Amino acid sequence: MPKMLMTGNAAVGEAAxxxxxxxxxxxxxxxxxxxxxxxxxxxxxxxxxxxxxxESEIAAINxxxxxxxxxxxxxxxxxxxxxxxxxxxxxxxxxCQLPAVIxxxxxxxxxxxxxxxxxxxxxxxxxxxxxxxxxxxxLGPGSVQELADLTHHAFELTDKYLxxxxxxxxxxxxxxxxxxxxxxxxxxxxxxxxxxxxxxKGRPSRFVRTFTSNPPDLEEVxxxxxxxxxxxxxxxxxWENYMTExxxxxxxxxxxxxxxxxxxxxxxxxxxxxxxxxRPITLxxxxxxxxxxxxxxxxxxxxxxxxxxxxxxxxxxxLEGAGDVSFHGRPGGVIPTPSEVLRVxxxxxxxxxxx
Amino acid sequence: xxxVFTRPVxxxxxxxxxxxxxxxxxxxxxxxxxxxxxxxxxxxxxxPPPGCSVFAYYxxxxxxxxxxxxxxAAVATGIKRAYPESIVFTYxxxxxxxxxxxxxxxxxxxxxxxxTAIFINNAVYGMTGxxxxxxxxxxxxxxxxxxxxxxxxxxxxIKMSEILAQxxxxxxxxxxxxxxxxxxxxxxxxxxxxxxxxxxGRGYSLVEILSPCPTNWKMSSVRAWExxxxxxxxxxxxxxxxxxxGKRSAD
Amino acid sequence: MLIKTVFAGFGGQGVLSMGLNLxxxxxxxxxxxxxLPAYGAEVRGGTAxxxxxxxxxxxxxxxASSPSYIIAMNHPSMLRFQNQLQSGGxxxxxxxxxxDPVNRGDIDLVNVPVNAVAEELxxxxxxxxxxxxxxxxxxxxxxxxxxxxxxxxxxxxxQKLIDxxxxxxxxxxxxx
Ligand SMILES: Cc1ncc(C[n+]2csc(CCOP(=O)(O)OP(=O)(O)O)c2C)c(N)n1
Ligand code: SF4
Ligand SMILES: [Mg+2]
Numbered sequence: 197m198p199k200m201l202m203t204g205n206a207a208v209g210e211a212a213x214x215x216x217x218x219x220x221x222x223x224x225x226x227x228x229x230x231x232x233x234x235x236x237x238x239x240x241x242x243x244x245x246x247x248x249x250x251e252s253e254i255a256a257i258n259x260x261x262x263x264x265x266x267x268x269x270x271x272x273x274x275x276x277x278x279x280x281x282x283x284x285x286x287x288x289x290x291x292c293q294l295p296a297v298i299x300x301x302x303x304x305x306x307x308x309x310x311x312x313x314x315x316x317x318x319x320x321x322x323x324x325x326x327x328x329x330x331x332x333x334x335l336g337p338g339s340v341q342e343l344a345d346l347t348h349h350a351f352e353l354t355d356k357y358l359x360x361x362x363x364x365x366x367x368x369x370x371x372x373x374x375x376x377x378x379x380x381x382x383x384x385x386x387x388x389x390x391x392x393x394x395x396x397k398g399r400p401s402r403f404v405r406t407f408t409s410n411p412p413d414l415e416e417v418x419x420x421x422x423x424x425x426x427x428x429x430x431x432x433x434x435w436e437n438y439m440t441e442x443x444x445x446x447x448x449x450x451x452x453x454x455x456x457x458x459x460x461x462x463x464x465x466x467x468x469x470x471x472x473x474x475r476p477i478t479l480x481x482x483x484x485x486x487x488x489x490x491x492x493x494x495x496x497x498x499x500x501x502x503x504x505x506x507x508x509x510x511x512x513x514x515l516e517g518a519g520d521v522s523f524h525g526r527p528g529g530v531i532p533t534p535s536e537v538l539r540v541x542x543x544x545x546x547x548x549x550x551x
Numbered sequence: 552x553x554x555v556f557t558r559p560v561x562x563x564x565x566x567x568x569x570x571x572x573x574x575x576x577x578x579x580x581x582x583x584x585x586x587x588x589x590x591x592x593x594x595x596x597x598x599p600p601p602g603c604s605v606f607a608y609y610x611x612x613x614x615x616x617x618x619x620x621x622x623x624a625a626v627a628t629g630i631k632r633a634y635p636e637s638i639v640f641t642y643x644x645x646x647x648x649x650x651x652x653x654x655x656x657x658x659x660x661x662x663x664x665x666x667t668a669i670f671i672n673n674a675v676y677g678m679t680g681x682x683x684x685x686x687x688x689x690x691x692x693x694x695x696x697x698x699x700x701x702x703x704x705x706x707x708x709i710k711m712s713e714i715l716a717q718x719x720x721x722x723x724x725x726x727x728x729x730x731x732x733x734x735x736x737x738x739x740x741x742x743x744x745x746x747x748x749x750x751x752g753r754g755y756s757l758v759e760i761l762s763p764c765p766t767n768w769k770m771s772s773v774r775a776w777e778x779x780x781x782x783x784x785x786x787x788x789x790x791x792x793x794x795x796x797g798k799r800s801a802d
Numbered sequence: 803m804l805i806k807t808v809f810a811g812f813g814g815q816g817v818l819s820m821g822l823n824l825x826x827x828x829x830x831x832x833x834x835x836x837x838l839p840a841y842g843a844e845v846r847g848g849t850a851x852x853x854x855x856x857x858x859x860x861x862x863x864x865x866a867s868s869p870s871y872i873i874a875m876n877h878p879s880m881l882r883f884q885n886q887l888q889s890g891g892x893x894x895x896x897x898x899x900x901x902d903p904v905n906r907g908d909i910d911l912v913n914v915p916v917n918a919v920a921e922e923l924x925x926x927x928x929x930x931x932x933x934x935x936x937x938x939x940x941x942x943x944x945x946x947x948x949x950x951x952x953x954x955x956x957x958x959x960x961q962k963l964i965d966x967x968x969x970x971x972x973x974x975x976x977x978x
Contacts (some may be wrong), residue, residue, distance in 0.1 A: 534863055
């Protein structure tokens with residue numbers, strides 16, 4: 197298949213359709229509108245498929261909940277303020293162990309914030325986000341191609357583990373166009389989950405619920421979730437090591453920030469500085485062991501995020517004291533340039549006596 | 552020489568960011584004229600929404616607090632109950648009031664909250680780039696109804712004014728338009744009455760205003776004005792929908 | 803080599819489609835490319851701009867803080883972007899609409915009367931393609947043929963439009 201020039205938003209939509217997503221529910225919000233619009237144009241009129249522009253994000257996530265109960269692959273998308281509204285629904289999805297894909301083309305916060313790209317929702321995404329003791333799988337793409345690939349992967353993961361998946365993009369990834377290639381064709385017959393509620397025809401009736409008057413029952417649910425979280429940690433972490441072999445300073449960054457950092461690292465290397473990068477792709481489960489392994493080579497890390505320091509907590513937890521972690525961050529939707537990051541890298545490199 | 556035209560005191564001296572031909576600018580102006588005429592500038596608190604009017608506080612020279620999308624009626628309830636001497640108005644789009652904020656709006660009206668709602672119906676989500684609104688005409692193409700709004704799939708243009716007129720707590724509901732000098736004058740009278748009701752402690756008043764959005768309707772400003780008459784006001788008839796004040800209606 | 807280009811003008815001048823066609827052509831040539839439009843409140847009130855980055859290796863940031871080339875299709879865009887251009891960069895100006903001088907001595911100016919040329923061609927809407935033609939002649943960023951190939955993708959099936967645009971691209975290319 198030839199490459200196509202697409203926005204990140206459209207690429208998610210196309211990848212979702214090719215992954216057999218049969219229903220999409222959304223509500224307009226910048227900078228992810230093109231995804232909702234793509235689904236209106238390309239999913240809504242496909243036989244057996246549904247598109248609804250809901251009256252709110254709360255409604256949209258509950259439509260997703262309904263579609264998931266009925267056994268079809270389903271997705272919703274929004275940006276930061278809308279994702280906050282979805283948290284109640286995500287907690288219910290987690291409790292009922294229902295698969296769903298939730299896309300956040302995040303923007304600067306708090307509040308209505310700015311519509312520019314930011315990474316201020318890392319905590320919300322990786323710590324569950326709503327009430328209750330649960331996690332979601334969180335994927336952090338860094339290019340339009342990776343957005344497409346991870347969208348497909350998200351549907352596979354959520355069906356396999358029955359845990360909602362959050363794709364944590366940002367306004368820039370959603371808005372920008374890059375060449376993209378799709379490696380899957382849409383299935384002729386989209387998959388329907390075995391345990392779907394589709395009427396008690398030829399079988400006893402079933403119910404899906406979260407509430408119980410017997411705490412030990414709920415504890416059992418939590419344990420069952422927890423066991424799957426451990427499996428995820430063991431089997432599904434994704435990360436990228438970039439020029440870490442001989443690096444004396446390793447930059448940790450994800451998503452669009454990692455991409456900007458990579459540009460800075462290339463320049464730093466050209467200047468003779470031994471810099472590398474560790475980029476988590478699954479933000480939850482966080483590739484902690486893989487990061488820790490790097491501390492055998494160097495003790496010096498620089499965490500760079502487009503917020504005031506959220507992933508740095510996971511970086512420090514993973515290193516378990518085995519590293520000296522500096523930080524550089526720009527919050528609010530300000531997009532740092534590679535040369536700004538290069539200046540920070542260079543300063544820290546010399547301050548720490550790494551030359 | 553007698554001055555016949557001047558900027559209302561409660562309208563800041565700033566250039567509107569709205570598109571040429573947009574109804575928001577007209578509505579801002581006449582609302583400010585009303586605030587001046589009623590002498591309430593120093594106790595008015597406005598609640599603008601996310602939407603094209605998100606920067607309304609750059610123009611209204613009164614206290615204003617941004618609400619989250621759709622929550623204006625609840626925020627206004629909080630202000631008015633905490634400080635009943637204030638005059639509180641919400642300024643809400645159709646996406647804001649008729650979609651995401653339906654619940655808050657309906658219940659504020661039903662509680663008879665003593666507030667004033669200015670409801671801008673431009674049949675689209677202007678701010679986010681022209682998506683379908685609950686008030687979009689049947690057959691109308693928007694970026695999320697690319698095949699034209701189909702009642703079976705996307706529902707019908709919702710008549711919030713008629714719905715809100717049904718609940719006990721609303722005292723006055725009128726639908727106006729800002730697409731001709733005559734209509735603009737009527738709109739101003741309605742807004743004035745809606746504020747006066749609050750001053751008199753009568754409960755929830757709402758003025759729905761059919762407002763042109765040439766940009767997302769993809770029309771010239773002149774054509775947009777005509778379209779309000781030819782199409783929009785057929786679906787959304789102008790006039791008083793409810794008036795329990797016992798007084799003469801606004802016009 | 804990483805080359806960043808900003809296209810700016812008012813809505814309706816086809817500024818975004820200039821960027822899109824350049825990006826499409828770069829992709830056809832197998833280059834790395836990103837296209838980033840300005841969006842949201844930034845475009846209320848009628849301005850439009852986009853940034854295209856072309857490179858033979860992975861592109862770090864799609865944002866241009868100091869682009870190599872800037873195309874200004876109207877006067878406000880010239881004012882807004884003139885100080886961002888890299889020293890030694892090229893400023894392409896729609897000289898039909900921009901009469902004031904540019905306040906910099908360290909850059910090259912290319913004046914193209916694109917509206918006039920487009921009008922002569924019988925289609926004022928193709929002024930953007932006249933500019934794009936002139937731009938790639940001067941910048942050598944992509945081949946002319948790749949632009950033409952790109953048109954058939956961006957304007958899929960609209961043969962009449964493709965012909966109009968091709969004529970305008972050629973006219974701009976000849977002019978520069
Ligand atoms: C929770 C949440 N969801 C979505 C948005 C994005 N958003 C901003 S304004 C708006 C609606 C604009 O439409 P309308 O209320 O009709 O106002 P208009 O711009 O047409 O005046 C939306 C959906 C938001 N700010 N918050
Ligand atoms: S998009 Fe429509 S509602 Fe928004 S400012 Fe422009 S004309 Fe007004
Ligand atoms: Mg509206």
